[in-house]
Amino acid sequence: MRYRVRIFAAILLLVLASSALAQQRAIKPGFNLFSKEQDIQMGREYAAQIERQMPVVRNAELDAYLQRIGRKLASQPEAGNYPYTFKLVRDKNINAFALPGGPTFVHTGLIAAAETEAQLAGVMAHEIAHVALRHGTNQASKAQLIQLPAMLAGSLLGDSGSLAGTLAQIGIGLGANSVLLKYSRNAERDADLLGARMMSRAGYNPIEMARFFEKLQAETGKGNAFTSFLSDHPNPGDRVKAVQEEIRYLPRNKYTADTGELPRIQKSIQGLPEPPKPRGQSRNTGNPDPAASRPSGRFKQFQGREVAFQYPDNWEVHGEPGSDQVTVAPVSAVFGQQLGYALIVSFSEMPRNTDLRAGTEQLLKQLQKENPSMKVTQTARRTEVNKYQGMVTRLESDSPYTGAREVDLVVTLDRPGGLFFLVFIAPDKEYPAVQRTFEQILQSVRFAN
Ligand SMILES: [Zn+2]
Incomplete structure (x- = not known):
């Protein structure tokens, strides 16, 4: 008798588990001609260029704060096993970006605009999800089906020192509208959902990510010119609703990761030396040395x-x-x-x-x-x-x-x-x-x- 009860309970559990699984969609990287190692190599090369030429903030307090949030997220299984790094860039644009293989850059403008630490963590989780899902090289693969296989084989054999240089020959780079950094709406939806799972496990309320994106959308509508995040990450629509649905399938979690330090960090950012003024129609306040x-x-x-x-x-x-x-x-x-x-x-x-x-x-x-x-x-x-x-x-x-x-x-x-x-x-x-x-x-x- 007891035996039968146990079987019944096991079947019930199985039914419940499988119905939950049926709802929670598997999110996996798509078609890709690059190896994971090539994602990582490429990201390192581009990151080195960015650090030479963009105003990366070197401030121990801000850096420690960013690392703490980044580590919490990147150590979750959803982040895949990539060598993530987190750097702060002095730029008023509300934006962040992650290169293939893990180098992640957060704008000071994003930290200034976040209302809670969870919102900042949400954007970072979303970026990390793009890395884990390999969206950049997935898009590059689809765009360059014919030339890529031969070129990548060549670079694997070591004929070419720089993967970024090899890709530049076929027009793949980090410029405006780069296939590596401008994502499709489907990619956005997946990054939202995987980012939500990552946040939840790390102890942040995932809904904050969706709320922040909706807020950015509203700001754009009001004419705020600094919401450049949305031009690289187009709104897939109904973000809050989609994340709310996702949360129903996540383990109940008390969201205790927020350190409460955001206001202090925002003050420190205000105290950074004023970046050079933007000119003309430029939306970017970063102003590197021409030399x-x-x-x-x-x-x-x-x-x-x-x-x-x-x-x-x-x-x-x-x-x-x-x-x-x-x-x-x-x-x-x-x-x-x-x-x-x-x-x-x-x-x-x-x-x-x-x-x-x-x-x-x-x-x-x-x-x-x-x-x-x-x-x-x-x-x-x-x-x-x-x-x-x-x-x-x-x-x-x-x-x-x-x-x-x-x-x-x-x-x-x-x-x-x-x-x-x-x-x-x-x-x-x-x-x-x-x-x-x-x-x-x-x-x-x-x-x-
Ligand atoms: Zn995105």
């Missing part, structure tokens, strides 16, 4: 479908694979910062019956419309690049580097398919030092046909 971004004088090769050229080996290729515009810039150009130092390479359709001069004038008008501070300081003169007729125009405009002017050198080439152009951008004080580098890049341009 740190100066081209190295050593070159890497960009190999696109239609065009190949050399570019400074301490710059990165930004932009979406397959698009007809490539931006090569220091890694500090991440996240919509205006470009103070860059090379833009692009094709534009030229209407029929338009000659090089007229096409160039149209392009200059377009550029001036986008940036009204741009003035021609040296009118177009003829040049020749690799047998193609071209024109060089020198313009100047306000630089995103505080108080500086910049030189914008526009080179247009008459190509059978339309107008091909390069824009070299440098702070005016830096320009004499890099003029020769720009000349070398220009002479390295080769076309596929």
